[in-house]
Amino acid sequence: MDKFQGMQLFARVVEAGSFTAAAEALGISRALASKLIQTLEESLGVRLLNRTTRRVSLTDAGRNYYQRVSEILAQLADAEAEAAELQVEPRGRMRLSAPISFSTRHLAPALSEFQRRYPRVELEVELSDRLVDLVDEGFDLAIRIGKLADSSLVARRIASACLVMVAAPGYLERAGVPKQPADLGKHNFMVYTLATRRDEVALERDGTTETTRVHGNLRVDNGDYIAAAALAGHGISVLPTFIVGEHLQRGELVRVLEEWTIPSLGIHAVYAQTRSLPAKTRVLIDFLVERFGPQPYWDCLGPQTAALDAARESAMV
Incomplete structure (x- = not known):
């Protein structure tokens, strides 16, 4: 087992609270799990876990190491999920908020073409010039025109x-x-x-x-x-x-x-920050950038x- 696998085992031990539960989840013996963690500690030159007959606890070095390891494993899981989604046709329901005049003139024909390409995406579009709350009102994406207010939202410019x-x-x-x-x-x-x-x-x-x-x-x-x-x-x-x-x-x-x-x-596509953007949302944003920018036909x-x-x-x- 290489160091990366040792990191995965270490995280399982911490999250499960025992070598036995972590070993069962990974399909190895408890003795092997204990030996592999010992090998990881030796390679790092620090003790990560305090072991007793009843419980396992983190050392200060182990606590810091677990924080970094959990971030790395989460990023890897996101990357794997994103790579898998790229091989799957975008599908599912998507709620979109967009301004009235731009939508009726330009967004409507664009979205019709988008759904011809991706017929398994179901769109629910709300036309309004008000600034909706994407999270509270359950929108996946909003099209906004003008100067954007500072917020936790992510924005990608699709045209001028x-x-x-x-x-x-x-x-x-x-x-x-x-x-x-x-x-x-x-x-x-x-x-x-x-x-x-x-x-x-x-x-x-x-x-x-x-x-x-x-x-x-x-x-x-x-x-x-x-x-x-x-x-x-x-x-x-x-x-x-x-x-x-x-x-x-x-x-x-x-x-x-x-x-x-x-x-x-600027005309922007705006969405709530998320660890992994759904394929249907990402593909729609890419489509709008390709259709409208950087020199709009209008x-x-x-x-x-x-x-x-x-x-x-x-x-x-």
Whole structure:
């Protein structure tokens, strides 16, 4: 028996509280178990166990050694379980929490493809823009967009969410085209109420950040609603390209102050820390990373200059 097997035997003796029980669990004699532990102690140069006719107890060195050995054996068990899971088709029920607009536009077709690949995975999806408690509410995974709060959760970035300031050409023809951030204060600005910064916009250019206060007569907690209002010519707003990308490509919306940028947001898969991540969860996260990142298809924007130039010319008349 090598040193690793001796470590396993030692842990069994400690956990069972006797050489007899440990020997029976491993299918060896008590005498052999005692001799093997003695050999382990000799190789380490320390006494690990105090032995009496009635009980076995740990020495101080044995207590420290057992703590390290138990960690090593647990990690090995996890590695073996993970290796075995990789050979098994992902299966079982998985509860997923995800934001509404992103899910209906992009996650739904992605998950349909995922379940075609892995038909034995059963998905229960809750669409909500609120931050659910994964542990208390029994979710296996959540998709979250934006800056993540410090927590014990594990997060993996699956894509980026580029933010752009947009308006309909018709609105800009009526209200004028902003030429600098300060001009936004003269416009009807639609506010997304779940954003971290609701009544101001931080714009960056050439390493400089300019923050502008904005106001308007519409405040909504749903990005699709704001996009629909923008398409109707209601005003200006900041929205992610995963919502307005196609409208920008078709010229139905145009970017405002295009030479200025807005810091993008991360789209993350978030899950509770666990010693061994289930195969179905790990495979889904890998699938989403492959599908969406690192350059999401919704960021492949077409030219905007023609529609914006037309709006500028009309506003100057």
